[in-house]
Structures are given as structure tokens and as C-alpha cells.
Amino acid sequence: MPRPAPTAAASAARGRAAATPVRDAVRGAVRDALAVVLPVSCAGCGAPDRSVCDGCLAPLRPAPRRLSREGVAGWAALEYGGTVARVITAYKDGGRTDAALPLAAALVAAIGAALAELDVDGVELCTVPSTAAARRARGFVPVDRLLRTAGLRPARVLGLVRDHADQAGLDLASRRRNAAGSLAAGRPLHGRRFILVDDVCTTGSTLAEASRALIAAGGEVVGAAVIAETPRRNPAVPRPEPEPVAGRVVTFS
Ligand SMILES: [Zn+2]
16 A cells, blocks of 8 residues: 555655765765865965975964963964964865864864863863754864864764854954854753863854853853964954854754
8 A cells, every 4th residue: 555645755854864964974975085086285375285285284283272261261272363274264164174184183182281171080072063054065064073083072962042143254242142042952961061162262252152051051161172262362353153054943963
């Protein structure tokens, strides 16, 4: 007996949902494979034959420094700008996942600095979620992928709970208003300790919002780690901070 149409449609919808992570994974794998097969150029300066040339690796060498923004204290491995900014942007938005290694090394150095000043066990890493639209556009979640590259796994505890405009180009007050209330934990977090992990810290409003959401759910924030922070003397430098968010999304990926 043929299946009724609604059941078939529901089945197809489930199939599409199940196929999406596979498709994203394949897309990432294809990009990586192409980076190996096709001639590459440096993600920092365009020099041929290297994902990141020796000259551009030097400014990416991590030198963790303390980070303190919006009540969140942590560590940044690098200062954002120049080569660091170009390689991060190429990795996140230019399809240059082959440039991940030096960024992963920098992120791990910042996490290591944060861990080194803690004398507690059982600390988890918490990343800021991407929207489904951003994941589809990129085919990967930049910070989570860097952690995986380093053999680390973030705790998937935060989700986006409301519309949230792109932070880039907003001033400090606007960023704070824009980020406030945009994240929530999907379950109680009592007894769990977290280091917040993100790629770039500009004003700190994203880290502050993530911290607020974790604490609101009963969790404890014991530090923060980012690849790079914008120079304190000019915190309004525009940068491709969090995700451009479109639509109403409630995801706990
Ligand atoms: Zn270079």
C-alpha cells in the first residue's frame, strides 16, 4: 500500500535535515582536497605555493596577552590587524581552511594560558554558536573547526535565541545592545565551569553575552581565550566579528 503523501513529505524533510551535516562535511573535505591538489597561495600575502608563507607565520606566532573587556577576563594569542587579520578573514570567509593550522596553534596557546592560571579540574570550552545560515554559507563553523584541528571539542551548550544583527561596523554601545539577550543555554549548567572561546575580540560584547548566558543557566565562567584582540587604543576598528545573522534561529548545534 503506497504511503500517504504527508508521511512521504515528512520523510523527505527528515532526509534533507540528515543530509545537511553530511553535505557540509563533504564540502569542507573537498575544499581541503582542492587546497592540496591546486596551486595555493599564502593566505596572508598571496605568495605562491604555501598556505601560509614563512614571512606570514612570524606574526602569527602566539604571544598570549591578557584580555579584559566588558567584565570578561581572559587571554588573546595575537593582536588583530595586518597579516593576522588577513589570515583569519581568509580562513573564515575566503574558503582558506588550509590556513587553519597557525590559527589553531594560536587559539590553543590562548587556551593554554587561560588554563595555566586555574587550579580547577573539569573545565569545558564553550564557543559562541553560528547561525544555521552562517554554517550553510561557510560549510563549517570556524572556531569549532580550529578546536577540532587541535583535537579539542567544545561543549555545545549555548544557542542563539533571537534575531541578532551583524556586529561589524557597530559602535560599542550598539554592539552591547545588539548582543544582549541573543544567547541562552539549552539546559541547566550548575556545577560546570567554562572557558569562553572565540576567534576575535573587539569590544568584548559577544564574550560578555556568552558569559551572561552561561551564568544565567547556573554555570561558572573561569576564563576566556581568543585568537586575537583588536588594539585597546582603537577598540572601534571595524572587523568581521561574529556571524552576520539572518532570520529567527533557535539552534543548539
Ligand atoms: Zn605570506
